[in-house]
Amino acid sequence: MTDTVLRTVVRRETHSPRTVAMLVVVLLTLLVLAYAVVEIVLALLGRQPLLVSPGAALNAVVEAPTALQPVAFIVGGIVLALVGLIVLILALKPGRLSRHEMAWGDRAVVVDNGVVASALAQHLSNESGIARDDIVVGVAHRTVDVTVRPPVGIPVDEAQLRRIVDEEISTYKLSPAVRTQLRVQRPDTKES
Template structure:
């Protein structure tokens, strides 16, 4: 496969499509268009409307600003919120919890949970901590590491961060991940510096 094809595959696998929101918006538009079309056809045939005759609806909309200013403001705010939500859906990243490994000539994608598990295991082994003493969460651009050492076991936050950065550097993740480390006291759960 060419590099362009691999990049496209990686992009499709790391970003979620907007299919559901698109289908919902299009379904609403289609239903509204069908309703308006049915009302217009019924009006042209001289049959009573299903809900509101097109002429009556237009007259009501024309008189609305004069009689019910609160409804106009509420409708405008509702339309603005709907517009902001739709723009957010359209422009938002929609990232899936995966990263691309750069250490291979193939397209290799790894779930963030797998990366977190391997980093936690490396930190745990390197610092000789008990199982469950290291909790790692990996996001799109950051990895949060929380260490709870046994009472009396000294652990340096900078060393935890260095071990985690070393492990992550070996994966050559794309996009890069910034490491944040915390060391908690075993008794009261407060962060130590």
């Protein structure tokens, strides 16, 4: 595989498509159009409108500049601008899947964050002697959060645990890089 093909595959595996956001916008647009069609058909059949007849809606739009205060237009424009900005951000900002790229020799491997968390917790358990059940690891896009809950009476060297975690994470060569946070939580202390 060429480098560009490999980069494309890795990007597709680590970023989510914007299909859901696009689908929501399309469905909302279709609902508005369907409502307009229903109102037009009801008006053509001479029936009562669901909310407002097309003629009355058109008259309200034509008379709006003289009937409404300028403040209403400003507020309406701000609301429409915010909705447009949200849709634009959803369209342009890449979504992230819970995966990281991991360097493996001269190749790249896409690895799930849960796999990284499990491997790190097991390694920390093996190196520190703390039971695997007393270690909780969470991996996010830019951070690795490690919580160690040693049993009462077991001494723990927090600096050594941090060194073990940092060294192991550095061997994974994750992209994007992550920073680690370590907490030692005793059963008799509450987290604030």
